[in-house]
Amino acid sequence: MSEKVIVLGGGLIGTAAAYYLAKSGVKVTLVEARDIAAGTSGACDRAIMVQSKKPGPTLDLAVKSAQLYQELEEELEADMEYRKCGGMIIIETAEEMKAMEEMVRRQRKAGVKVQLLSGDEARERQPGLSEHILGSTWWEHDAEVNPLLVCFAFAKAARRLGAEIRLQSKVTGLMIKNNRVTGVHLSGEIDHCDAAVVALGVWTPLLLKQIGVDVPIIPRRGQILVSERLEPVIHHGFLSAAYIANKLQRNQQTPPSADPYGVGLALGQTRSGSLLIGGSRQFAGYNTETVPEITQKIGEEAVRAFPQLANVRIIRTFAGLRPYTPDSMPILGPVAGIDGLFIAAGHEGDGIALAPISGKITAQMVCGEKPMMDISPFLLNRFNGKVETRGRSEDLWRPAD
The missing domain is CATH 3.30.9.10 (D-Amino Acid Oxidase, subunit A, domain 2)
Incomplete structure (x- = not known):
């Protein structure tokens, strides 16, 4: 089990992951370049629509996530306009x-x-x-919810459980040593960690390409x-x-x-x-x-x-x-070849519906637990069978473009 985890991204997926990690007793830092829900999660509608999902793994995720939503307001002690x-x-x-x-x-x-x-x-x-x-x-x-309120509810609940939230902190690179994550660079500062969750939505590829990981978002x-x-x-x-x-x-x-x-x-x-x-x-x-x-x-x-x-x-x-993503499914799970690095991104228009289950599954993986659902359909390496990386044998980081 990781002692300290940094979650990158303050949207629906990132705040959900931070909450479930904090709930599991992990020391968590949530890092966001601007403010909570300042990106895609603050520029969308309200739908938790299950019937629109294609039968298969994504629909299975949506059904589980919809079940979590039914009790989420009570669990997070917040009004999220769920209906x-x-x-x-x-x-x-x-x-x-x-x-x-x-x-x-x-x-x-x-x-x-x-x-x-x-x-x-x-x-x-x-x-x-x-x-x-x-x-x-x-x-x-089918239901609806206010996505901004969901983000803030997850973030506040995570903070109550001991999570640190760092806003206006842009990640400029990942630290990789001996094929594992050791920290992140935040505008000149170094924040060390045992694991990192990249939940940056459309900005996920821009960060991971610096270490040679191709993410087709x-x-x-x-x-x-x-x-x-x-x-x-x-x-x-x-x-x-x-x-x-x-x-x-x-x-x-x-x-x-x-x-x-x-x-x-x-x-x-x-x-x-x-x-x-x-x-x-x-x-x-x-x-x-x-x-x-x-x-x-x-x-x-x-x-x-x-x-x-x-x-x-x-x-x-x-x-x-x-x-x-090319197959219209999110990317969830560890990055092969880099211990402690996880992705939770690529939800396209399903981020609202899939946020709770994505956060919970991500937390389970980071904590070394068996995920409550089969994640193999959502792994990054489904796109090419392997993940090409470069320069992982020594401490490596590159500033963002």
Whole structure:
């Protein structure tokens, strides 16, 4: 069991890992370059949607994570605006209906008892849904939460258990000696440790490439619109079938005939009354600027599905960077060949849903315990069978670019 662990990254995954490590009795330091939830975790929606996950390892993770969420507010002694509101994936075309029928069949076979509703049944469940909608899925156990509150709740609970939290501290390199992690460089300072967890999301490859570890995480920009406050009008979490199709597209080269912005509807209403309306998927590097054309297309998607939203005012827009991986699954586990180095990143748009289980499994691995789930599908070496590193025979570090 590691005596001291440094967790790099103050988002959903990093704060969850820090909490579960502190809960296990480990001496933990959580390091964040800016503030808690200042990156991707502060630029996303609220969905804990299980039914949108592809059957297999990721769905198994999501089911376990959703179970943890049900007791998390009590465990962390915090209000995270958790609400089991149910989720719907709306269907607009016959082609989408065929695809969603197959997806529902596979979900039900995996134990997630999703229902397929007719258009009239969907409109009865959610008044105001457009007449052209052919149908939707429905699963009552999908939920939502405020991701910023989740991050702060994990961080505060970790601190109560003895964790140190260092904000405004940028990691500039890892110290590796005799093929194991011995510390991190923080803007000129050295903080020694027995293990390090890299939970930096889209910035994970930039750090690990310094020691020759190739991590295939790519930023995938997503844009969200925020409306004025309204009386409750959206009762559940909504995705469109087009959103699911865009999410699962793995090729960075968008076909000319396809939507270059990857727009599909994601819609929910906050406790305060604002609508969060997404979203888009673009490979645009580390650019987080919003694009007027995307704002317009997202608004059009929302109004097509919910015509009564046509006169709702949009008060702001923002964009975040999802950490995309080639197989749409997160990277969890140790880095082969470097003792004490762990990755917990690459969750793309599933970071909210998978945060608790990712943090818990990571803590178990760091502590030398058997993880509560099989992690082999999530190991980094699934991409190339091995991890190439260089210069590990002596103390090595390089400053960030």
